[in-house]
Amino acid sequence: MTDLIPPHGGVLKDLRLTTEQAEAAKTAAVDYPSWDLTERQLCDLELLANGGFSPLAGFLGQADYERVLAEMRLTDGTLWPMPITLDVSEALAETVSVGDRVALRDPEGVILAILTVSDQWRPDFEAEAQAVFGTTDRGHPGVAYLHERSHPVYLGGRIEALDLPGHYDFTHLRLTPADLRARFARNGWRRVVAFQTRNPMHRAHVELTFQAARQAEANLLVHPVVGMTKPGDVDHYSRVRCYEHVLQKYPEQTTALSLLPLAMRMGGPREALWHAIIRRNYGCTHFIVGRDHAGPGKDSQGEEIYGPYDAQEMVTRYADELGIEMVPFRMMVYVQERAGYAPIDEVDEASETVMNISGTEFRRRMREGLEIPDWFGYPEVVAELRKTFPPRARQGVTLFFTGLSGSGKSTIANAVMVKLMERGGRPVTLLDGDVVRKHLSSELGFSRAHRDLNIQRIGFVAAEITRNGGVAICAPIAPYTATRADVREMVEAANGGFIEIHVATPLAECERRDRKGLYAKARAGQIKGFTGIDDPYEAPVDPELRIDTTDSTPEEAAQQVLLKLEHLGFIDLS
Template sequence: MTDLIAPHGGTLVELQLPAEEAEAEKARAAEYPSWDLTERQLCDLELLLNGGFSPLTGFLGRADYERVVQEMRLTDGTLWPIPVTLDVSEAFAGTLAPGSRVALRDPEGVVLAVLTVDELWRPDREAEAAKVFGTTDGAHPGVAHLRERSHPVYVGGRVAGLAEPVHYDFTHLRLSPRHLRERFARSGWRRVVAFQTRNPMHRAHVELTFRAARQAEANLLIHPVVGMTKPGDVDHFSRVRCYEHVLKKYPEQTTALSLLPLAMRMAGPREALWHAIIRRNHGCTHFIVGRDHAGPGKGSNGEDFYGPYDAQELVRRHADELGIEMVPFQMMVYVKERAEYAPIDEVDESRETVMQISGTEFRRRMREGLEIPDWFGYPEVVEELRKTYPPRARQGLTLFFTGLSGSGKSTLANAVMVKLMEIGGRRVTLLDGDIVRKHLSSELGFSKEHRDLNIRRIGFVAAEITKNGGVAICAPIAPYAATRRDVRAMVEETGGGFIEIHVSTPLEECERRDRKGLYAKARAGLIKGFTGIDDPYEAPETPELAIDTTDCSPDEAAQQVILKLERLGFIDLR
């Protein structure tokens, strides 16, 4: 572990061992229990190792965790608003004890670090959600991750780095805190304002950053997140190509671009505070906090999770101890009469015309191939995004049929497949539940765990088909809402479409059909855990389409699907 003290950002705590020690520890690590890091844990480990999470020296122990959750402070009083924890399965936790050493590995099995276990505990994740995110609404992506994707046991302990995580993309832009500090020093940048983003940059963002740099009398660091962001965000490969176009809009030698491998929590005000600390560690002196910073949008009640300037207020309250100065900004809007952007609070809307395109409207125009005005986006950025997100009629697509056994899913899926092949334009693949069970999941049983795993395998294959512009038609029972949400997220992360179709045929009709005799066996107790009898089916609450096949033919039901796809723009029947 090394500490670097520099003019920019104060003390930097790096956790990489010297080369000789690292090699020796790698040899010993072959004997340690191994944990394969999740995507979030991999991001967290990288920022622990390179000092981005200074002053942390590992994953939080229980006392630090509880005080961070309750008070946004470590036990020594240091301001730290987001818990950085290592969550593991019950089975793995059972192999550990205080003093154990754990080899932390990347997805390819490369050991990156060794964790010395201080303690293990089972957190109250609902309490964590309520305090950190200010809500327990499952529509919040951070809450959903805690409930559905995190493991039940937390492991706290110090970390010793053996190797840096490997990246093959944009390596020239992946600058660690040390490298950024050294670059600033070489360039004579005494004042640096950082801009956080997880979205492509358009003209409003460029104008905002120009103004912020001028206001702070500082150079500008564009510092986008390329770890985990909000599900459905533009992939970082497309965004970085857009940032490289935008970089050319700034005067030479005034602006730098560097990528941050952060796993965002979308925690609004607390996250803004966290982002400021992280940018201080990277050597910045100022940090832009805009409207609804790190907010995930609206909750189940249709209202925003956080107020538009809650983040600015929280950062302002802790200004004296942050070590970095906030540059607050309101929403930037285009004023027609001025032919320029201005903060919304500087516009007289009684005499001036405000022009805006919301994120929803921008995506609609992209989907439908409509014009994006030059005042909104740079043509080269828009063109880059059109390559990644073509109009819906050329996008990949997953049709996910879900319903009880005997509801007519497979018949309907086959009919839709044939109609889409008749229309042409895309390759179509059917992932029927029985077929997948035979060829992809033959070793699985019918426990909840195995049923979930089977559906996630279907989702993975569907996402790959969708990513490559095809149509995946899935027809499993998929009884659990959380698993279906995971599949939707997998597919939507590819930039393609996801249409959930609930084949809502009632249980009584499904039993009457019972071609395979499965319901009768379940009623007789010969089959245990049968969906709809002694295991629940969680019906979709807001599917894109619901079809009861009781009183309609397969052809009529398939036509409903085709008409829905046409209305949504995924096919063109003209």
């Protein structure tokens, strides 16, 4: 482990051991307790190990964590706005104490680092959310992550990195901070402005970066995030192919592309400050902060979480100690009379016509196969995105039926499957709750944890079917809102549609049918934890479709589903 001082960016931590040290550490680690890192933790470890998170030398201990939350500083006073923590399970926490060493592994079990535990504590996620994100609303993805995906115990301590996480994609673009600094020095780039993005780049972005580079009199680094971004974002494989097309639009030898393995928190102003520090570590002298930088959009009440220029104001406030200069930019819009782009605050709305396509409108046009005007997007980029996001009629889709036992889920699901297979055109797979229990989850019981695991397995299979353009029809009871939300997230991350169908047949009618006699046994106490009797069913609040089978035939219910599929564009009934 060393502290490097290359030409750009100041002191750079490198937590990697030498080859000989790493081999010795692997041998010793055989007897250490192990932790398999989550996707976010893998990203954090990589940037700790390679110096991207300098001056951090490991996951934050409790004192550093608390001061970061309260003041955006480490205990030594260094500016640092984002808590970098290692959350672990109760089970692991019970086996380790302060001073112990823990082997940190990737999902395949490969050891990547050793953590020497300095602190162990239980965080208050509500307080952390309020401090870091300025809200406790779970419509914020960072808040939702804390409450729904984080483990209950934090471990802090120094890291000894044996290796960086392995990557097989775009390896020529995965430059460490030391690599990038050395490249800048070789090329004589003394001033470098970095552009942060988690989205495909269109003409407005290119024009923005042109202007930023001219304003800063600097070379340009396009530095997109390829770790975790906002749920629903375009996958990084598609985005990087788009960036490579866009790179051809810049003058030769003026612009570079490199990938940043960062797990974003979507923390708005604090995140902008964090991004600036990271880019300083990568050797940049300037950093573009645009409108609503790293903002997650609206909360669950439909209100914007951050103001459009809160991030710029935050970075300005700490400019004297950042070590990197901000290049602020306003929203760029296409002006018809100028046949070009201009900052929105320089447009005379009384005499000039502003043309713009929102992200929502762009996705709608892509989904429906509509034209994307040349003034908005480069044809090469649009063509690349059309490969990833074909029109809905060619996308995969998951039909997720949920409802009480005896509500008619399986009957409708079978009828819909037959109707779709009758039509042809794409593969259709039925994942019925009872059938999945028999073949995929036969070892599971009916505790809440096991029910959740069963539904997550169904969701994983459905997502893979959807990813490959098929129709997955799922018909479990799925009584819990949070688990259904997990399945939706899995499927939508696979670039497919998700249609939740609540089969809302009343409990009394389900009991009246009771073909298997299950309700009677539950009422008699012979079956414990039966949904609708002594275990709750959390009805969907806003499903895409709600069906009550009390007074409808399976054929009529199936037709409602087909009409919904047609309305959403997944099939054409004409």
